[in-house]
Amino acid sequence: MSAGDENRRFDTRAVHSGERRGKQPGEGNGRGDFYPVSTPIYASTTFSHPDIQTTDRVLGGEEEGYSYARYDNPTVRAFEDAVGSLEDLRGEARAFAFGSGMAATHAALAATELTVGATALAAEQLYGSTATLLVQVFGAGGVETRFIDAYDLGLVEKRVAELKPRAVMVETISNPLLRVADIEGLAEITRAAGVALIVDNTFGTPYLQRPLDLGADIVVHSATKYLSGHGDLTAGVVVAGPPYDAAVESIRKLVGGVLGPFEAWLAHRGLKTLPLRMGRQCENAREVAARLQDHPRVAKVNHPSLEDHPDRGTAKRVLSDAGGLVSFELAVEAEEERDAAFRFLNALELCVKAPSLGDVYTLAIHPATSSHRELSPGRRERLGVKESLIRLSVGIEHPEDVISDLEQALERF
Ligand SMILES: Cc1ncc(COP(=O)(O)O)c(C=O)c1O
Numbered sequence: 001m002s003a004g005d006e007n008r009r010f011d012t013r014a015v016h017s018g019e020r021r022g023k024q025p026g027e028g029n030g031r032g033d034f035y036p037v038s039t040p041i042y043a044s045t046t047f048s049h050p051d052i053q054t055t056d057r058v059l060g061g062e063e064e065g066y067s068y069a070r071y072d073n074p075t076v077r078a079f080e081d082a083v084g085s086l087e088d089l090r091g092e093a094r095a096f097a098f099g100s101g102m103a104a105t106h107a108a109l110a111a112t113e114l115t116v117g118a119t120a121l122a123a124e125q126l127y128g129s130t131a132t133l134l135v136q137v138f139g140a141g142g143v144e145t146r147f148i149d150a151y152d153l154g155l156v157e158k159r160v161a162e163l164k165p166r167a168v169m170v171e172t173i174s175n176p177l178l179r180v181a182d183i184e185g186l187a188e189i190t191r192a193a194g195v196a197l198i199v200d201n202t203f204g205t206p207y208l209q210r211p212l213d214l215g216a217d218i219v220v221h222s223a224t225k226y227l228s229g230h231g232d233l234t235a236g237v238v239v240a241g242p243p244y245d246a247a248v249e250s251i252r253k254l255v256g257g258v259l260g261p262f263e264a265w266l267a268h269r270g271l272k273t274l275p276l277r278m279g280r281q282c283e284n285a286r287e288v289a290a291r292l293q294d295h296p297r298v299a300k301v302n303h304p305s306l307e308d309h310p311d312r313g314t315a316k317r318v319l320s321d322a323g324g325l326v327s328f329e330l331a332v333e334a335e336e337e338r339d340a341a342f343r344f345l346n347a348l349e350l351c352v353k354a355p356s357l358g359d360v361y362t363l364a365i366h367p368a369t370s371s372h373r374e375l376s377p378g379r380r381e382r383l384g385v386k387e388s389l390i391r392l393s394v395g396i397e398h399p400e401d402v403i404s405d406l407e408q409a410l411e412r413f
Helices: 010-016 052-059 074-087 101-111 128-140 153-163 183-193 244-255 261-271 274-293 312-318 334-347 377-383 399-412
Strands: 025-028 094-098 119-123 144-148 167-171 196-200 218-222 236-240 298-302 325-330 363-365 389-393
Touching (some): 010 074, 074 094, 074 236, 094 101, 094 244, 101 196, 101 236, 101 244, 119 128, 119 153, 128 144, 153 183, 183 196, 183 312, 236 244, 274 298, 325 334
Parallel strands (some): 119 144, 167 196, 196 218
Antiparallel strands (some): 218 236, 298 325, 325 389, 363 389
């Protein structure tokens, strides 16, 4: 959080947080003091000080400052402070930027001391690579992961009591059926049991929900998505307060998955328009979902704004809007589901076929062969990820252009 942030609203913080935080080089160069409006890209591996005693204190953590870029960098710190300011309005937590969402997720899990003999409880609907990270990487270190229906709070409470896990990991909004987790309810259970609640807020963003305010312990982001918003970088962020912040910082120093200053600068630039982008994306997604629902060649639409969404009530309570993702099933016979989905995607002319989300452009994917490719057909079916399912990450275009494109592809597929 930057000085003065505590009195400012979310949209204002998005624009100003992290910037203009001190005198920059140039002081004393004969042209007077100046403050760059946007934090420069500090492409410097090391940072020198007027005397070695200061370097000693900075390296020892007795004085705030920069020494070595794997530990800290002013451009990266500016981005981190901005994300921290948006995720944690109270200013008790710190944000740490990583080279990818997966590096951030790894650090968050490791910070809860998931070591040999420990158990992790994870939502069945987790992003595939997060589930694989838990099973393969943490599994190899002697951690057992149990997957559960995280939307059944009674079951979560039972499993937490039974298994005494060290961490519970969920996502604010799941992929691709857009189930909405009751973070408040989950936090009540984990707090009472002394278990760390880690929330991946990639799909939600602090615009829709701030899990730390609802009782979560650690927030994780793939900043590759909505936070940066333009599909031009890979980054991750962990936001955590004591005792997890110190562990995350130490893991990042030792494993070294830090974000570079160029990407941090670009991500920070993207973050400034998060409220504008998300506002428009949510509005557009609501419109797209409503229109798809009326289309005869669409069998089912998933969006938390719709009457028949299983978590509509939870979404109204825990999210400020229903989000920018929509998924839908094509109305086709079972045996031609995949072919039909491929034909539909190939018929799109404006929406971009790309396996990501959160960009200013509308993106479309086939979850069964992308995000859920690694799962067995049986597991996909159990999770409700049909071959006829399409996921849209709705962008900031004019909604009628997106809808026209979807309609022409629905006519032609
Ligand atoms: C919900 C979620 N979490 C984490 C990640 C991993 O992020 P990254 O690709 O930046 O490593 C993704 C990637 O798609 C994601 O969708």
